Amino acid sequence: GAGVSQSPSNKVTEKGKDVELRCDPIxxxxxxxxxxxxxxxxxxxxxYFQGNSAPDKSGLPSDRFSAERTGGSVxxxxxxxxxxxxSAVYLCASSLEASGRGETQYFGPGxxxxxx
Amino acid sequence: DQQVKQNSPSLSVQEGRISIxxxxxxxxxxxxxxxxxxxxxxxxxxxxxxxxxxxxxxxxRFTVFLNKSAKHLSLHIVPSQPGDxxxxxxxxxxxxxxxxxxxxxxxxQVIP
Numbered sequence: 711g712a713g714v715s716q717s718p719s720n721k722v723t724e725k726g727k728d729v730e731l732r733c734d735p736i737x738x739x740x741x742x743x744x745x746x747x748x749x750x751x752x753x754x755x756x757x758y759f760q761g762n763s764a765p766d767k768s769g770l771p772s773d774r775f776s777a778e779r780t781g782g783s784v785x786x787x788x789x790x791x792x793x794x795x796x797s798a799v800y801l802c803a804s805s806l807e808a809s810g811r812g813e814t815q816y817f818g819p820g821x822x823x824x825x826x
Numbered sequence: 827d828q829q830v831k832q833n834s835p836s837l838s839v840q841e842g843r844i845s846i847x848x849x850x851x852x853x854x855x856x857x858x859x860x861x862x863x864x865x866x867x868x869x870x871x872x873x874x875x876x877x878x879x880x881x882x883x884x885x886x887r888f889t890v891f892l893n894k895s896a897k898h899l900s901l902h903i904v905p906s907q908p909g910d911x912x913x914x915x916x917x918x919x920x921x922x923x924x925x926x927x928x929x930x931x932x933x934x935q936v937i938p
Contacts (some may be wrong), residue, residue: 714869745928752830753870753915753928766925801869815926817862817869 712736714818716802722824723792731787731821735804742785743805743815744777748798759785760807792825799823829853830918832929840937845903847932849916852897856918856927861890861901864913864931873914874901906936 715734723729735742744756755769759779770776774792779785789796799822803815831850839845847861857878862870876883876890876899883890889902903910916929 743926750930752828752832752930753917753926755925755927758925769925803869814860814872814875817871819867819869 714802714804714816716800716818716821718821719819720822720824722826724826725794726791728788728790729792729823731789731800731802731823733785733787733802733804733818735783735785735802736816737783738806739804739816740782740807741805741815742779743803744785744787745801745803746798747801747820748795753801756787789823792823794825797823797825828930829856830916830927830929832914832916832932834932835930836933836935838935838937839906841908842905845901845906845910845934845936847901847903847914847916847934849899849901849929850897851899851918853918853920853927854897855920857921858919859890859892859899860917860919860926861888862915862917862928863910864915870915903934906934908936908938910934911936 717732743758745753757767757777761782762779774790777787799820801820803817805815829852860875861873863873864870874885874888892899913931913933915931917926919926
């Protein structure tokens with residue numbers, strides 16, 4: 711059984727460019743989460759999806775960040791007009807459902823983004 | 827505002843001894859706590875969790891203790907093994923709310 715996969719594994723981009731990060735959750739998992747980890751920081755919650763809808767977008771740092779999920783499966787996180795402070799490891803996780811009972815989240819390996 | 831704090835960025839322990847990783851939180855609404863382990867270049871993997879209705883949960887060599895009055899939890903690893911060397915993240919969530927708040931992690935090194 712495949713785990714959560716993310717692509718690309720590494721991305722170097724120039725300031726001002728747009729980037730798109732992809733997450734493939736574990737098959738059958740209805741909940742999907744995006745986090746980021748900046749250097750020396752903990753994991754910062756960005757957004758989560760239950761199915762294709764995003765009940766909680768409170769963690770998105772600015773309106774340059776957006777995410778979508780289609781078909782209840784793959785999700786993309788888009789960062790427009792990237793800034794150097796966007797450099798971080800972006801982690802995706804999925805869980806069976808998001809009912810608040812503490813379901814285990816399974817993480818992907820992350821995408822390491824460097825904005826020059 | 828760091829609601830989940832891991833004040834020790836690193837810890838070294840001799841193989842076979844006990845490793846104790848600490849975590850403090852400030853949000854009294856948190857009622858479920860998790861520990862994750864992370865190896866370099868990999869995503870975090872779930873290790874053990876505890877609900878606020880309990881004060882201890884044990885799984886093999888791993889035990890998590892929760893002191894709600896002190897807003898403190900700890901992860902005990904006994905006996906520690908070299909393969910336990912990793913970064914350990916403490917995490918917490920409030921009931922019915924899916925946002926999980928993570929600490930900054932503690933890097934554990936188990937010395938053979």
